[in-house]
Amino acid sequence: MDKFDVLIIGSGPGGYVAAIRCAQLGLKTAIIEKYATKGGTCLNVGCIPSKTLLDSSHHYEDALKHFEDHGIEINGDVKLNFKKMMERKSSVVEQTTKGIDFLMDKNEVTSFEGVGSFKDKTHIIITHNDKETTEIEAKNTIIATGSKPNSLPFIDIDKERIITSTEALSLKEVPKHMVMIGGGVIGLELGQVYKRLGSEVTVIEYMDRIAPVMDKAMSKELMKVMKKQKVKFALSHQVKAVDRDGDKVIIKADNKKGEEVTFEGDYCLVSVGRKPFTKGLNADKAGVKINDKGQVEVNEKLQTNVENIYAIGDVVKGAMLAHKAEEEGSFVAEVIAGQKPHIDYNLIPNVIYTWPEVASVGKTEEQLKDESIDYKSGQFPMRALGRSRASGDVDGLVKILSDKETDEVLGVHMIGARAADLIAEAVTAMEFRASAEDMARMSHAHPTYAEAVKEAALAATEDRAIHI
Structure with a gap:
């Protein structure tokens, strides 16, 4: 043995x-x-x-x-x-x-x-x-x-029309209309994939916003961008039935008023977590x-x-x-x-790989409020960067939250081009307990997307961002 x-x-x-x-x-x-x-x-x-x-x-x-x-x-x-x-x-x-x-x-x-x-x-x-x-x-x-x-107890995943992320990554055709149950990471990423390829995409979410684990400002900005990309959203909807009729999938849900709403597509992706x-x-x-x-x-x-x-x-x-x-x-x-x-x-970053990307580390603004922590907030829009205008990626923002008394960075939240890579700067700073002023005083190459981090840190320090 x-x-x-x-x-x-x-x-x-x-x-x-x-x-x-x-x-x-x-x-x-x-x-x-x-x-x-x-x-x-x-x-x-x-x-x-x-x-x-x-x-x-x-x-x-x-x-x-x-x-x-x-x-x-x-x-x-x-x-x-x-x-x-x-x-x-x-x-x-x-x-x-x-x-x-x-x-x-x-x-x-x-x-x-x-x-x-x-x-x-x-x-x-x-x-x-x-x-x-x-x-x-x-x-x-x-x-x-x-x-x-994961799934919901009343849903029969047939792996053909009613599918999970596993099947969605190996489809043989581009769906005409893909209905996503769940507005979290999986639903948003794969929803964007198939929307780009020509599908109509509808996202049904039980909560009152998409990406509920992210800072609320990030959820709001991402939804605004994805709506511009023609993705449809049904928030505060509780799915109660998913049935297949040949090549059609019929989804029934109750909206926040308790009214029944019906959605119909040729594919339904169940993305309610794992x-x-x-x-x-x-x-x-x-x-x-x-x-x-x-x-x-x-x-x-x-x-x-x-x-x-x-x-x-x-x-x-x-x-x-x-x-x-x-x-x-x-x-x-x-x-x-x-x-x-x-x-x-607390310092393990979270990322959604849509475009623009969404990334965060540390506490959200909602968590700081719930924990009664006094904080300062500074943010900077990506469209104010020369690099963003050069590439055409002007959607998004960077938000930095720091302790009101000590200025220690408590959370960094960003949506924009290459946010998945930029978040590492925030993780590094927070690992060494940097202040917003520390981040503001670091030299950032110009022109880069990372300059938005410096500017947000400046905004959090003394409300002195340079380029807005």
Whole structure:
């Protein structure tokens, strides 16, 4: 029987990063993945394919609508080759997942394909092809089994017309009318993809605004931009029925007045979040506790109630983000190795990869009000930047919130071109407890989108932004 210092169950961003870090620390490491390709949801049916389609559809939309503004004339019609676009997406996914195999080999991590389940707290059974089994022994185990798309109890996901994000990333045709149930990250990103490609898109959201986890100003600005892009929204609507009639999907919902409203499309994407996945793990045989939300319960060291078993990523509490899982993967590896790492969950950024992109870190203005924290706010519009006018990406703004007394930055929220990259500046500043004045005094290259961060910091410091 093979014996390992650490075994990781699941090879998503949390799992494979944990495996690499364990190996770097000199621990004999193994990883189990039930699918033929590593990388979990993120690399296979999540972050990587969705961002690939977002970029491809963005190029297509630019060619259709914006090239002429830049003096670029195209002889003949701009044509969409949807099959080729999907093939490119698959190619990017394949390259990325193969990269994980390379990293496992490079770091001498032993890989097993199959479903990993506990026999007891130190022995794991790997089931290959639903029949053959292998038993291995692990001094420590990290559960990194991730999550699956959530649904509503009355919805029958048929994976043909009533679909989840997984199917939406591999459609064979561009929908005529795609109805999104859920105005969060998945619904907005994939809604924008298919709107660019020619679909009519309607987003139905239970809350009174889209992107409800973001600062309210960001939600408002994003909705304004997407409405300009002709995406339709039905806010404060509670979906109560989803039925299929041949190639049609009929969705019934109650609006905030309690009136029934009917929506009809040829595809319905159910994007109401994700739920932890522990099926087949047999956690009870190891004595590991799973709460009523389906999450593996852990302490501040990400250790379960069984001292040699840890859990990370989407399967534990907190935001379901690939980079949060990666941080936790490294964290647990270092805990097992006897080090004393730390994670500041307040400083894990959140991003929506629409265009313009939305990104945030720290507290929202609503949270600061709820917590009765006195704060200052400074913001700066992207359209006031020379760089934004040069590229034509003038939508959006940057907002910085700082402590009224100490000026320490408490939250940074932005919507605009390359906000997903710009947010790292805010994370860095907040990690070192910078003040708004500190950020304002940093030199930012001109012309760049990042100048909006400096200007917002100036606005938060003494209301002295230069370019507005």
